[in-house]
Amino acid sequence: MDSRVLRVISRLDRQSIIERNGKARIAPGQEMLAITADTGVFFSILLKAIKGKRVLEIGTSAGFSTLWFADAVGKKGKIMTIEEDPLKVERARDNFRQAGVDKLIVIKRGVALDVLRTVKGKFDFVLLDADKENIIKYFDLVLPLVRAGGIIAADNMLFPPHYRPMMKKYARHVRSKRDVQSVTVPIGMGEEITIKLP
Numbered sequence: 001m002d003s004r005v006l007r008v009i010s011r012l013d014r015q016s017i018i019e020r021n022g023k024a025r026i027a028p029g030q031e032m033l034a035i036t037a038d039t040g041v042f043f044s045i046l047l048k049a050i051k052g053k054r055v056l057e058i059g060t061s062a063g064f065s066t067l068w069f070a071d072a073v074g075k076k077g078k079i080m081t082i083e084e085d086p087l088k089v090e091r092a093r094d095n096f097r098q099a100g101v102d103k104l105i106v107i108k109r110g111v112a113l114d115v116l117r118t119v120k121g122k123f124d125f126v127l128l129d130a131d132k133e134n135i136i137k138y139f140d141l142v143l144p145l146v147r148a149g150g151i152i153a154a155d156n157m158l159f160p161p162h163y164r165p166m167m168k169k170y171a172r173h174v175r176s177k178r179d180v181q182s183v184t185v186p187i188g189m190g191e192e193i194t195i196k197l198p
């Protein structure tokens with residue numbers, strides 16, 4: 001991994017672990033709520049396996065997951081990430097600059113449903129990691145934007161427990177589609193990995 005990306009990822013990972021252990025006082029709404037580092041490695045492996053270069057992310061926060069994508073797609077990659085919170089957008093922007101990957105990443109500030117309705121193009125990999133109330137709508141909007149053989153990942157399938165009813169509905173919805181294959185992987189907070197079939 002590039003040393004600048006690694007430095008920022010390591011710093012954010014330490015912050016994230018402190019946050020998860022409840023050992024830091026964080027302003028309400030400013031928690032990172034990031035994927036775990038092993039999930040970052042898992043996504044990186046998936047992206048490399050499918051030779052993915054174009055990533056769409058819903059829910060940027062401080063940019064931890066985005067940095068894993070930036071490292072995996074390399075200099076020819078392109079990442080679009082959506083975040084509604086202006087403070088988090090600034091924090092992510094700063095982290096991307098420090099990691100030297102800001103040129104690869106377009107941050108779309110706004111409400112995900114509004115932004116998604118304007119997004120065009122094809123993506124190799126999508127991460128759904130914003131509010132869970134709209135996750136089925138996000139899936140339906142992004143499915144046409146994913147190339148055959150591309151992947152849609154959804155975080156928090158298993159943890160925290162209060163998301164489970166919504167995530168079960170999501171899994172049922174995804175599995176009702178004919179042109180995808182999907183599985184819940186018990187890594188990190190639980191990842192639904194869905195491949196779009198040709």
Ligand SMILES: C[S@@+](CC[C@H](N)C(=O)[O-])C[C@H]1O[C@@H](n2cnc3c(N)ncnc32)[C@H](O)[C@@H]1O
Nearest residue numbers: 033034035059061064065084111112129130131
């Ligand atoms: C779980 S965090 C994302 C974590 C990030 N993917 C990572 O692993 O580092 C969810 C983020 O989605 C943002 N968010 C929640 N609902 C949103 C919406 N409707 N539109 C845009 N952003 C939203 C929140 O502000 C928060 O920063």
